[in-house]
Amino acid sequence: MSALAPADWHSLSDQEVVAAAVRGQEAAYRELVRRYQRPVYSLILRMVRNRELAEDLAQETFVKVLNAIDSYRPEYKFSSWIFKIANNAAIDQLRRRELATLSLDGSPHAASSEAVEATSLQIGDERESALDEMTSRELGAQIERAIAQLRPEYRSCILLRHVEGRPYEEIAEILGLPLGTVKTYIHRARNELRNLLAGSHES
Amino acid sequence: MSTQTPQHLTADELDALLGGAAPERATSHIATCSTCLTMVTLDQQVVAALGTLPALEPAPGFGDRVMARVAVHQRPLDAAPSVAATPRAVAARRRAMVAGAVAGGALVAGFAWLAAHPAELLRVAGPVLRDNANSLWLSVQQAASNVTTRPWYGSARNLLATPARAFPVIGAIAAAYALALSGLRRVMTEPVPHARW
Numbered sequence: 001m002s003a004l005a006p007a008d009w010h011s012l013s014d015q016e017v018v019a020a021a022v023r024g025q026e027a028a029y030r031e032l033v034r035r036y037q038r039p040v041y042s043l044i045l046r047m048v049r050n051r052e053l054a055e056d057l058a059q060e061t062f063v064k065v066l067n068a069i070d071s072y073r074p075e076y077k078f079s080s081w082i083f084k085i086a087n088n089a090a091i092d093q094l095r096r097r098e099l100a101t102l103s104l105d106g107s108p109h110a111a112s113s114e115a116v117e118a119t120s121l122q123i124g125d126e127r128e129s130a131l132d133e134m135t136s137r138e139l140g141a142q143i144e145r146a147i148a149q150l151r152p153e154y155r156s157c158i159l160l161r162h163v164e165g166r167p168y169e170e171i172a173e174i175l176g177l178p179l180g181t182v183k184t185y186i187h188r189a190r191n192e193l194r195n196l197l198a199g200s201h202e203s
Numbered sequence: 204m205s206t207q208t209p210q211h212l213t214a215d216e217l218d219a220l221l222g223g224a225a226p227e228r229a230t231s232h233i234a235t236c237s238t239c240l241t242m243v244t245l246d247q248q249v250v251a252a253l254g255t256l257p258a259l260e261p262a263p264g265f266g267d268r269v270m271a272r273v274a275v276h277q278r279p280l281d282a283a284p285s286v287a288a289t290p291r292a293v294a295a296r297r298r299a300m301v302a303g304a305v306a307g308g309a310l311v312a313g314f315a316w317l318a319a320h321p322a323e324l325l326r327v328a329g330p331v332l333r334d335n336a337n338s339l340w341l342s343v344q345q346a347a348s349n350v351t352t353r354p355w356y357g358s359a360r361n362l363l364a365t366p367a368r369a370f371p372v373i374g375a376i377a378a379a380y381a382l383a384l385s386g387l388r389r390v391m392t393e394p395v396p397h398a399r400w
Contacts (some may be wrong), residue, residue, distance in 0.1 A: 026275045033266040038258040045259050055261050062269040069277060143252045169254035187214045194245045197252075 014078040021069045023030050029066050036079070037062070039164055040086045046159055047090035049148055057093060061086045084174045094152050105136060146196035154189035161186050210240045221250055 008030040010016065017035075020028035042059055045054035065082050072081060147155055156175060160166045168186075172179045207313045214219070216229040220243050317324050350356060363369040
């Protein structure tokens with residue numbers, strides 16, 4: 001497996017790639033980063049609302065996971081493990097610094113206009129037409145604003161469920177919460193999002 | 204549509220509807236309850252909007268920055284050159300093989316000589332074996348007498364006196380041991396629920 005081409009790595013399951021990483025294949029480490037860098041970074045960024053901080057925390061997450069790859073237990077999903085570490089990193093950060101205030105247009109902690117630019121969320125899809133892009137950006141901006149106003153616990157749940165598409169059981173495992181609590185949080189988060197979006201439409 | 208309905212949708216029914224399933228009670232309820240129908244419609248819009256949020260990219264070179272901080276653990280199988288190939292290791296292995304062959308030959312020769320001279324073996328080893336056997340037998344007797352003088356010996360003997368009594372006792376002890384062993388194994392492999400990894 002040591003001489004696998006990149007396309008071959010894509011066809012392997014997470015467990016197989018992790019097994020190769022445990023055997024010390026650097027390409028397997030890189031494949032795990034490639035697979036999870038976007039979802040992990042997205043989750044953290046939507047939690048902490050700051051690009052630089054999100055990048056640091058995402059890096060910390062991967063370094064922690066990859067340096068402890070020997071201790072990974074295959075009876076758990078790799079995605080659960082990495083999302084758990086990512087979520088813990090984001091929650092710890094939110095507890096340390098109250099970054100819950102939304103800044104789609106840039107971090108409230110940014111000290112300069114460059115920093116504001118660097119910390120702003122870029123949403124939208126390049127393939128869309130200009131009009132679609134504007135509509136999509138507007139809707140995306142509204143929902144991002146609404147997510148940012150949720151409690152961190154609700155935010156984790158709703159992002160994992162409806163953005164990352166994780167099943168309830170896995171979310172319960174990631175967050176270390178009972179299944180019923182996860183369902184309740186998601187239900188309440190949807191209610192709050194519904195009210196927040198309705199409010200933003202009215203205003 | 205009437206808003207006077209006996210029971211609105213439960214969270215599970217709402218989840219089922221959002222997941223694309225159509226439980227009978229839920230579908231028949233929303234056909235008659237405008238409140239729940241509105242809630243389902245709005246929730247569907249929220250979920251759809253969440254689903255359109257793009258995955259966000261970290262800055263270019265993220266993977267390289269991660270890999271610069273990761274220590275890739277090379278396993279012995281993948282690790283390059285084994286010490287077995289060095290001249291020093293080859294010479295050491297050759298010396299060990301020669302020593303092993305000499306020791307093995309001497310052992311075989313000794314057994315062959317003893318087989319050819321059994322009387323000589325008995326003459327030398329007989330007294331030693333006899334003394335050791337006597338000592339062993341005395342030890343066993345002493346241990347047995349220590350046990351039989353204990354106050355619980357009588358009841359233990361009665362308990363195991365017949366096979367009909369002994370088998371359930373031995374079975375219960377074995378079952379308790381197996382239970383304890385499996386419990387211990389489960390405890391050792393149980394995941395820590397709030398481990399922070």
